[in-house]
Amino acid sequence: MPNRSRLIAFILAAATAACLPPSTMAQEAGGGDKLVRLVVGYAAGGAADAVARAYAEQLQAAGYANVIVENRPGASGRLGFDAVKRAKPDGLTLYLGSSPMFVIFPLTYKKLGYDPDHDLRPVALVADVPTGAVTGAAQPYGNMAEYVQWAKQARAKATLGLATQGSPGQLGTIEMGGQNGLEVVPVLYRGAAPMLVDVAGGEVSMGWDAVASMLPLYNAGKVKFLGVAGSRRLPTLPDVPTLLEQGYPQYQHAASWYGVYAPAATPDATVAQLERAFVAAGKRPALVEKLQTAGFLVEPQDAQAAKRRIGVERAHWAPIVKAAGISFDE
Structure with missing residues (x-):
């Protein structure tokens, strides 16, 4: 157990070292007057967490907002999704989720527990994930x-x-x-x-x-x-x-990607503002270099591009899932 604990600590430290902002306190101390919660449905130290923290750092550096990354692991990301869909639609609580939640889960889960097309709305596609x-x-x-x-x-x-x-x-x-x-x-x-x-x-x-x-x-x-x-x-x-x-x-098509989403009732104007902020942050050289070095591909795209990609990829996987008879209860 001690060796296993040390190895987990090593993974958590190494996986996020290149992408972490200075600290949560630093996030709260400067940059804009808004406090945004960016919810990640996976544990600290993973790929989604690294992407979220890199964007949080750059959003703060650009003066857009103070961003706190909140990890809510469990149920393959669905616990975090559920927390955001119930949040106030004011643009201050967002979800960073992986593409399977929106592309594959609707095809494979008998009891999904959420509507991937109507509970949240896309804000931006922020990173491709080899x-x-x-x-x-x-x-x-x-x-x-x-x-x-x-x-x-x-x-x-x-x-x-x-x-x-x-x-x-x-x-x-x-x-x-x-x-x-x-x-x-x-x-x-x-x-x-x-x-x-x-x-x-x-x-x-x-x-x-x-x-x-x-x-x-x-x-x-x-x-x-x-x-x-x-x-x-x-x-x-x-x-x-x-x-x-x-x-x-x-x-061949087994890569993934991360998008940022807001509660479905978030006003169009608010989503447009968030979209501009995330796309701009994703083009900042510091973020691109940091995430590419860590193994990501960074070509941020707007909400419509994210929505189109969900549709295209779901259409690709649907016949494969059906032919294989793949189904999960929960």
Whole structure:
């Protein structure tokens, strides 16, 4: 337990060090006269938390508002969503959420508990999130092909650690496993940090999350990448092949992205003001450099672009989910 606690502390410190504003006190002390709560549905130390804190810092630096990042992990981000949809629609309580909540969850959950199209409204698309698969550094396999071969030959229990149930990575893995005669059992965690601890320790044979969440342990030699999603290698990981290169096209569309959302009844004028502020913050060189170094791609887009992307991606995944019979109770 002491070693596990130290590893969690390492992940939390390393994953956010490059993206944290000086302190919450500093956020409250300067910049504008508004106090904005930016709710994140995941634990501190993960990719969403890093993006939220980077934007909070730049919004304050630009004099727009004092921003407090509030982590509300649980239910794959739905606890944070629920808190924001019930908030006063005054533009002072916002949600930073991952694309699966709006794209995939409506297709996979029998009892979603929220309306992704009407409970919140998009403000801006703030970061693209490259994702990938990792395993413990001591594991005998070093890429996805070797992992599949190992799981078959050893008749080992293939497990997939997840911080978000129903993520594109999980759907891709279900499809990949089905086509290769391999059952991969999902193991859900309350955040990336505890999941990666178990991956590094060999408790879970593979983990899937944002590259940004996994870079600190990768750089420390605790985990190794089996591959990354998408059709191109990442600038931050030029030696790591894509899963598509390895013959696994199921992961080509398994990347994710983060958007900022406001309660549905928030006035158009308020949303427009927030949209301008977030898009401007996302173009500030300090933020772009910080997040790109951490493994993100930063090309902020407005609310309409976010809404269009939700529709396009939902249409892409719908037939795949239906064909695979993927469904979660809650």
